[in-house]
Amino acid sequence: MTDPYIAITIIWAFLFVYAIAGSIDFGAGFWAMYYTRKENTEASVIANRYLSPSWEVTNVFLVLLVVALVGFFPGAASYLGTLMILPFSFVLILLTIRGTFMVYAYSSKKYSRMLTIISGTTGLFIPALLVATLPIAIGGFVSIGEGRDYLLFNEIFASPTLYTHIGFGLSTELFLASLLLSDYSREAQNEKTYLVYRKNALWLGPVTLLFAVAATFTLLPEAGWMVENMMNVWYLFAFSLLAFIIGYAALFIPSGKENPGRPRLSVIFIVIQFGLASLGYGFSHMPYILYPDLTIQDAFTDPTMFRWLLVGYGVGLAILVPAFVVFWRLFMKDKRYLQAEK
Amino acid sequence: MDEVLLARMLFGSSMAFHIIFATLGVGITLMILVAEITRAIKKDDHYGVMAKRWTKGFAVLLGVAIPSGTIVGVMLSLLWPGYMAIVGRVIALPFQVEIFAFFLEAVFMSIYVYAADRLSNSMRIVSVALVALGATASAVLITDAHAWMNTPRGFDVVNGEIMNVRPWEAVFNPSVYVTVLHVVSTAYMAGAFVIASIAAFKLMKNKLSDSERAYHRKGLTISLIIGAVMSLYTAVNGHDTAKMLYEYLPVKLAAAEGLFETQDNAPLAIFGIPDPERGEVVGGIEIPGMLSWLASGSTDGVVQGLNDFPEEYWPPLFVHTLFNIMVGIGFSLLGLSFGALFYRFVFPRKALPKWILAVLVTSGPLAMLGIETGWIFSCTGRQPWTIYGVQLTSEAATNSGNLGFLFALFITLYVTLLVLTSLVLKFYFGRNPVSKELENMNV
Ligand code: HDD
Ligand code: HEM
Ligand code: HEM
Numbered sequence: 001m002t003d004p005y006i007a008i009t010i011i012w013a014f015l016f017v018y019a020i021a022g023s024i025d026f027g028a029g030f031w032a033m034y035y036t037r038k039e040n041t042e043a044s045v046i047a048n049r050y051l052s053p054s055w056e057v058t059n060v061f062l063v064l065l066v067v068a069l070v071g072f073f074p075g076a077a078s079y080l081g082t083l084m085i086l087p088f089s090f091v092l093i094l095l096t097i098r099g100t101f102m103v104y105a106y107s108s109k110k111y112s113r114m115l116t117i118i119s120g121t122t123g124l125f126i127p128a129l130l131v132a133t134l135p136i137a138i139g140g141f142v143s144i145g146e147g148r149d150y151l152l153f154n155e156i157f158a159s160p161t162l163y164t165h166i167g168f169g170l171s172t173e174l175f176l177a178s179l180l181l182s183d184y185s186r187e188a189q190n191e192k193t194y195l196v197y198r199k200n201a202l203w204l205g206p207v208t209l210l211f212a213v214a215a216t217f218t219l220l221p222e223a224g225w226m227v228e229n230m231m232n233v234w235y236l237f238a239f240s241l242l243a244f245i246i247g248y249a250a251l252f253i254p255s256g257k258e259n260p261g262r263p264r265l266s267v268i269f270i271v272i273q274f275g276l277a278s279l280g281y282g283f284s285h286m287p288y289i290l291y292p293d294l295t296i297q298d299a300f301t302d303p304t305m306f307r308w309l310l311v312g313y314g315v316g317l318a319i320l321v322p323a324f325v326v327f328w329r330l331f332m333k334d335k336r337y338l339q340a341e342k
Numbered sequence: 343m344d345e346v347l348l349a350r351m352l353f354g355s356s357m358a359f360h361i362i363f364a365t366l367g368v369g370i371t372l373m374i375l376v377a378e379i380t381r382a383i384k385k386d387d388h389y390g391v392m393a394k395r396w397t398k399g400f401a402v403l404l405g406v407a408i409p410s411g412t413i414v415g416v417m418l419s420l421l422w423p424g425y426m427a428i429v430g431r432v433i434a435l436p437f438q439v440e441i442f443a444f445f446l447e448a449v450f451m452s453i454y455v456y457a458a459d460r461l462s463n464s465m466r467i468v469s470v471a472l473v474a475l476g477a478t479a480s481a482v483l484i485t486d487a488h489a490w491m492n493t494p495r496g497f498d499v500v501n502g503e504i505m506n507v508r509p510w511e512a513v514f515n516p517s518v519y520v521t522v523l524h525v526v527s528t529a530y531m532a533g534a535f536v537i538a539s540i541a542a543f544k545l546m547k548n549k550l551s552d553s554e555r556a557y558h559r560k561g562l563t564i565s566l567i568i569g570a571v572m573s574l575y576t577a578v579n580g581h582d583t584a585k586m587l588y589e590y591l592p593v594k595l596a597a598a599e600g601l602f603e604t605q606d607n608a609p610l611a612i613f614g615i616p617d618p619e620r621g622e623v624v625g626g627i628e629i630p631g632m633l634s635w636l637a638s639g640s641t642d643g644v645v646q647g648l649n650d651f652p653e654e655y656w657p658p659l660f661v662h663t664l665f666n667i668m669v670g671i672g673f674s675l676l677g678l679s680f681g682a683l684f685y686r687f688v689f690p691r692k693a694l695p696k697w698i699l700a701v702l703v704t705s706g707p708l709a710m711l712g713i714e715t716g717w718i719f720s721c722t723g724r725q726p727w728t729i730y731g732v733q734l735t736s737e738a739a740t741n742s743g744n745l746g747f748l749f750a751l752f753i754t755l756y757v758t759l760l761v762l763t764s765l766v767l768k769f770y771f772g773r774n775p776v777s778k779e780l781e782n783m784n785v
Contacts, residue, residue: 059409059412077423
């Protein structure tokens, strides 16, 4: 593998982690909003309790992604930065409102009602905006040169692939969040809430699959080159489908508890499914970052810098992994936290 | 309006917003650490209450620091794509390592805040220490990138291309040490004086129980001690920072001082307005020979003036005022903190007189003003360069348009958040007064 390919693989890994963590984070925000209005307030409480300690860490992953892109592919960072200034600015504003209200609500109950609404609605808008950048990067909806670089908004909004991508992004987000929250409620020994989230996962799973297929088909007229590449790595998508089936089926396996299903197993397989599918998508994207103007070779950083960045990530991870283990133990495992009354 | 100017305004105001929360994030974590350690040594639970309350305030500030930092971090690529294209090749390392500092801070902050009841005393001190370390490290690392913009090193420009990149030479560029130390010490100053302000404000009230009075006195004393030490250090190190400008960025020093003619025995001009027509500072106080002496260590030292440089490379001349405000604040806070501490230790039984308290109330806002003017001076004083001598701001800026609209949007966001954050803090501390916590402590 050449250096640019190693670098893009690392970017893919960060993107993958952020996509998962972000989906769960934003999805939990949505579910917390959805269930405050219903009788089922416990479902909302569980979603909120998961959210409180996790959003900061999720946010750092977003920054990590941006910084990694600047370091490994400075050409791409400046190119994307110029073109995507509007969508990214909106994401920044929404993220800021969401993040600050998270803290306001923690300090004063007065804000908790408003927070639930804000984190619920931004929980849908932010992922939708982020996912919308995907079809832009492959469809050539951009105008470059003549002193100004910009997006061709009219053509983007007229293209069905934008909407199938957004639908796919949102259903994935809610599906993943439901799965994780069902696991989290099981861990907290709250079977009633477990059932609520399991039910959501049951109908969202097939919806996600449908959107995935639709997104691929609507891609054909916009980016035939990419669909051709996808055919070459068909086995990744086939394995991904297999993982989906296993993960979905795990929701029906007897568990020895009151209710059927093994959410932990299900989460693991769906994450694998997502990983395989996004790997396939990533491979098919190569060698372009932005079709047809920018390839990973054009955008690559200086080779010396590349080597030192690798060293930096190695050392940093060696220090951070232990810190994460402590974090995980305190919040995801400790019964005193999971079952706390408030 | 000119797009480059709009980009500068948008970025500058975003930084000015972020820096309020970021600086306090660095400064207040140090104060929390000091309170936790003092509690462990003195076995006095007042310090425990302090640590807890400051952490409450800090958690809110951090909640704004993180998203606003995310904004400026992403905005660098959105507004200054040309600059980031060079940063990615030459000085990406501090940006990258900074992420790990953020992780460290965020993770241990969650642990300290959400799991405090499950931690032993020493584990609590270790977690705050790691939070403080993470916060300070983020300041150090980002300042490294800033110092590099003043004294860029670690690459060659061959035919307009960046070649022969030497990342470590970029990291250890000549101005990094003085600049980093200056930024960290002033952040600690700001944290300490903001807390001193609040304590002094509370002590001015007439109706205070004995235990509340004792509590606020202790808070005032430790914040003044930290504030005094950091001010003293800042003055010494600020002098070194000016010498760094003398050596590496003479045009910035000339603009800071409003010096037009290259000369030995150069005077130090305090306040006044530099007038390019007359080639001198109008309406200020001049101390003959002082600038030469400060910059080079002798009144014979020759200091370069603005006229040595083509006018298109002059920074805006109002930076002279920003510089004066920063330095003026530095010396005022130095005098103020030492004066108040002197009174406190010479008359240990007497309360500080009201007028001293009233002056102390201004110390926090002054320190923040020092931070803002200092940064704006430093960034604007570098104009028209973004990377000194290598890249002009106009070459760094985006060409995508729409900036006026975005500027309005972001300014609205910042104003709203400033108001809301103040309200949240006010409500929180209003509904949970320290008197309540002190009572709970005794039972
Ligand atoms: C509480 C805030 C504060 C105070 C009291 C001072 N400074 Fe400062 N100063 C800063 C806060 C600051 C800063 C915000 O941290 C800056 C902006 C950029 C930087 O590196 O630090 C800065 C920059 C800065 C620079 C420009 C460095 C550059 O452009 O790279 C100089 C020459 C000084 N300072 C000198 C001084 C002197 C002689 C002071 C007298 C006591 C002083 N500062 C007090
Ligand atoms: C000297 C000035 C600055 C100081 C002292 C400072 C300090 C801080 C601190 C203490 C935080 C919170 C850390 C945390 O996440 O736990 C923070 C957040 C952040 N800062 Fe700044 N910062 C400064 C300037 C900048 C600049 C110029 C950038 C842009 C490159 C930046 C980017 C960020 C980012 C991206 C975050 C959010 C990180 C996260 O998601 O946790 N900062 N900063
Ligand atoms: C944290 C406090 C800071 C404040 C208040 C601040 C303020 C400003 C202002 C007012 C400008 C516009 C200057 C002008 O055009 O006149 C600016 C530009 C800029 N600053 Fe800073 N700055 C800060 C820190 C930093 C740091 C730490 C970095 C480096 C990582 C940085 C990088 C830049 C860049 C790249 C520009 C745009 C290019 C330019 O105008 O030269 N800033 N900043």
